[in-house]
C-alpha cells in the first residue's frame with residue numbers, strides 16, 4: 306500500500322466575472338474566461354505532471370446549470386485529458402450544477418451518461434470504492450442536496466421551513482453516518498462535500514451562492530474513520546480542522562470580483578496514507594490581481610488634486626491587474642481632474658473602471674416642487690431622488706422603476 310497523491314480543486318464557475326474582460330480578437334473568447342481556463346489548467350497539469358492517483362472536483366462547474374457550449378467544451382477538454390492519462394477523477398455536483406427541475410438533471414450528467422473512462426460523477430449521498438493505480442480509496446459523497454430529492458411531499462407538508470431544514474439535516478446525517486459504518490478500515494476513506502459547514506467563513510462570493518442552503522454542523526465530519534474531508538461551495542480557501550481528519554474548503558480557482566481582492570485562489574495537494582499523518586499543501590493558482598485604488602480629494606487644495614490622484618494611482622498600480630479607481634471629489638472640483646491623463650496611467654492594466662464619487666452641496670427639494678408632479682410622474686421624482694447615483698446605475702434603476710410603474714398601471718387599469 307503506497308501513498309495516495311490527490312489533487313482537490315473546486316468552484317470553477319466558468320462564465321463568471323466576465324464583465325471585467327473584453328473579447329480576445331484572436332480566440333474570440335472573453336479574456337477573463339481565458340483566465341478561468343488558465344486557472345483550471347493548473348490543478349489539471351499539476352495532476353498530470355506529478356502523476357497523482359486521484360483528482361477531486363467538488364462542484365460548481367459553470368455559472369449556471371445550462372452552460373454555453375464553449376464552457377462545456379473547455380471543461381470537457383481537461384476532463385478528457387485526465388481520462389486519457391488514466392487518472393481517476395471524481396466530479397461532485399454543486400448547487401450551480403443543478404437545474405431545479407423534477408427530472409433531477411445536472412450539468413455533470415453528461416459524463417455519467419457517456420460513461421467516460423476513469424471519470425466518476427457523484428450526484429447523491431453514497432459510498433464508492435475507487436480503484437487508483439496505488440490503492441483503493443473509499444469516497445463518501447455529499448453533493449448539493451435539494452429538498453425535493455431528499456424529502457417526500459408527505460414528509461415536509463405542514464412543516465415550517467426551519468423544521469424542513471432540520472429534517473433534511475437529520476436525513477443527511479443518517480445517510481452519511483450510514484456510509485461511514487460501511488467503511489472498510491483497510492483502505493483510506495475520504496468525504497467530499499458541496500455545501501456550507503456551520504463554522505465556515507464566507508468569502509465575498511455570496512452573490513454567487515444565493516439560495517437557501519443548509520448548514521451542516523462541523524461535528525458531522527469530525528469522525529476518526531475519515532482520513533480527509535474536502536469541501537466546495539465557499540470560495541474562500543480555509544481549514545476548519547487541522548487533523549483527525551483534516552477538514553477544509555479548497556476554495557475557488559479564480560477571483561470573480563473586487564470582493565475577493567485579498568483572497569488567494571488555488572487548489573489543494575494531499576498525500577494520504579492509512580494510519581499516517583496526512584501531508585497537505587495549498588498551491589496558489591496565481592489568480593489575476595484585483596486592485597482598488599481609493600483617493601480622498603475633498604479636503605485638498607485645488608491645485609494638488611490631479612497630482613495626488615496620479616501619485617495614488619502610480620503607487621498602487623500593477624501591470625495586468627483589474628483596477629477600480631475610486632475618488633471622492635467635490636462637485637466644483639470635478640473639472641480639475643484630467644481623466645485622459647489618468648487613463649494613460651492605467652493603460653497597461655487588464656481592465657479598469659473609474660468611479661468618481663461626486664460630493665454635491667446639500668440639496669433640498671421644496672415640497673411644492675415635488676407636490677404637483679409626484680402623482681403625474683413618479684419617474685421624474687425618482688430621477689431627482691437619485692441625483693448622487695452614477696449615470697449607469699441611475700439608468701438601470703429608472704428602467705426597473707418604469708417597468709414597475711407600468712405593471713401598476715396595468716393592474717389598476
Ligand SMILES: [Mn+2]
Nearest residue numbers: 365399400538
Ligand atoms: Mn456552490
